[in-house]
Amino acid sequence: MELPPGVTPAFLAEDRRQPALIGIIFVTTLSFIVVMIRLYVRKFFIRELGWDDYFILMAQLTSWATMGLCIMILHYGSGKHLLALVSKPEELVKMYKWLVATQVVYMFNLWLCRVSGLAFYARLNPMPQFILYLRLSFAFITAVYIAQTMIIALQCIPLSALWGEGTGKCMGSKVVFISTGALTIACDSLILLLPVKIVMGLQAKMARKLALLLVLCFGIFAVVASVLRLIAMIVSVQHPDDATWYFSPVIAWTCAEISAAIIALSLPALRAIFGFLKEHRSKNASYSNSSEPISLDSVSKKKKNRVFHGNNTYEHMTEIDGERSASQEVLWNQDNNQKIRVTDTVRVDVRG
Template structure:
């Protein structure tokens, strides 16, 4: 926002024409719609995590923090629109101080929202990637995000000293303030950089998974939705630069920057919640889950033929060795919404996978009731050893 000072006289007809141009309804509509959509996604996420998966992780609590501050961001942006953001400066200059006060708090809430969302995504990565060495880049990225987020929040708070000089024109006369445009652009650039780090982080790990290519691509798409947020961050930076070039009418040019900011924080929450929604999606649309399952079974069957031998007596098949850790991790994440790994699949319990005997019928005939049913193989594929499966 520009300082509200004296302006040369403007013809009444010009002011009347400018008064007809109004982006405020668009700002309010976009901000409200995407905030509501993000809120619904968070609710569905917790339904899936509690009712279907039975696990609520630390990343889920961070997404709650993100949602709370996203609502605060949106509420402040809506209030700025009602006070004149998205309209020409000549029409709304009387509301300048109050408008700037809401803008001040919206910027702080915006940075807290993005930082918390990135931490939620990174904590989700930490839950997925359990192999030694795979978590080090995650912790490094966490540190970078926390440092950048803290810097952004502190610079937003102390743009001027005293703080109230950000919106108080009288106090600003004697206050010490940083170059606001330079600060906005620097924080936006840091935000884009951390967005790129978070979005690119899982690509290498996922690409090494020993799974079917179609399933691998699906996982990449789910976990790298953050690239959309990167694009929005770049668009937002463009509009911030546009505002800096038109300080004489900043309330008009800052309108798009306002709703792109709301789009960014809420779409980030939606992207962070999408992986956790998979159990719910599979429950509603079973075909979505069966496609992954079919691909996985086909891949497992081809690889299993080299490491199994069949005992013809009693129709038993013996599976020797243990599945690769990467494959197990991926299976469980798909079945549980790419969330927590059961204890049996972590590295510290890898010895649990020795030899598994399961029954398989190769012809249509009556079998002894003591024999294990074919359904146990589905359970084995799902990754959850059943009591009826024999271990040796």
């Protein structure tokens, strides 16, 4: 094949798929590690798995599928110059097919993340008014998910016209990418802003509120990833003569956005680790200083133990059933001010 003027073999050999490949494997593996820690904490520290945990697990499993589809797009040419691929049109066709499949799975993956976030907020705030907000938010993100899927599926009629196996009408890549990307940013921002209402209602010092906001609003990185992905898509659309070269960053930001969302939604659950370490230190201190009451967490469940109180040790044996509250995250104050009180509680049944 005769090369166009100014195009060299070195130019055609350029390839930036490897950095994108390393990036998507790294972020997906990192999110997997975080989710496994989260599930361990929920199961063995908090002793309760909720719907938010099940949805985040499904999101994590789906992210592996998203990663695999992204790898296939890279395999068939994304990250190489378009001129280097024109001699193999069949690979370009396969790349477009994998791209459509990736878009559909990616949208479903993000929907799972958002539903997990809403389920977590429902765990934190069970008040009827806030549950109404969550239901409306669920309806909104589901409607957006359906709209995005329809845009992808109907971007060309018939869809085969997208990869040149037929003739038909197409929306154009610019319309598809920008519309779906903008809707994604809107949904991610909604999930990010919902915790603000929870935290600002806390009966706590401002420093405490800011610390909680920092944890809950870590999802801002998912929004940033969405924005950067949209920017990368716009750059790709602006270079139709070499779109495959500019599309590899889009692939990398696709997986990065999903992984950032999964990690952000898992960080609040990991707070239980720090609570456990704090209680463990308190327990050790109570053994070394008998003037302080022993933590009830140190009493084994359904086992006979001595009961310590003040400076006295009661030598008789008693049976104590100790059980932590189910969520261990927040308890709601049901009086008129309808605010939450952050605390840990135990339920004790003493049979002497």
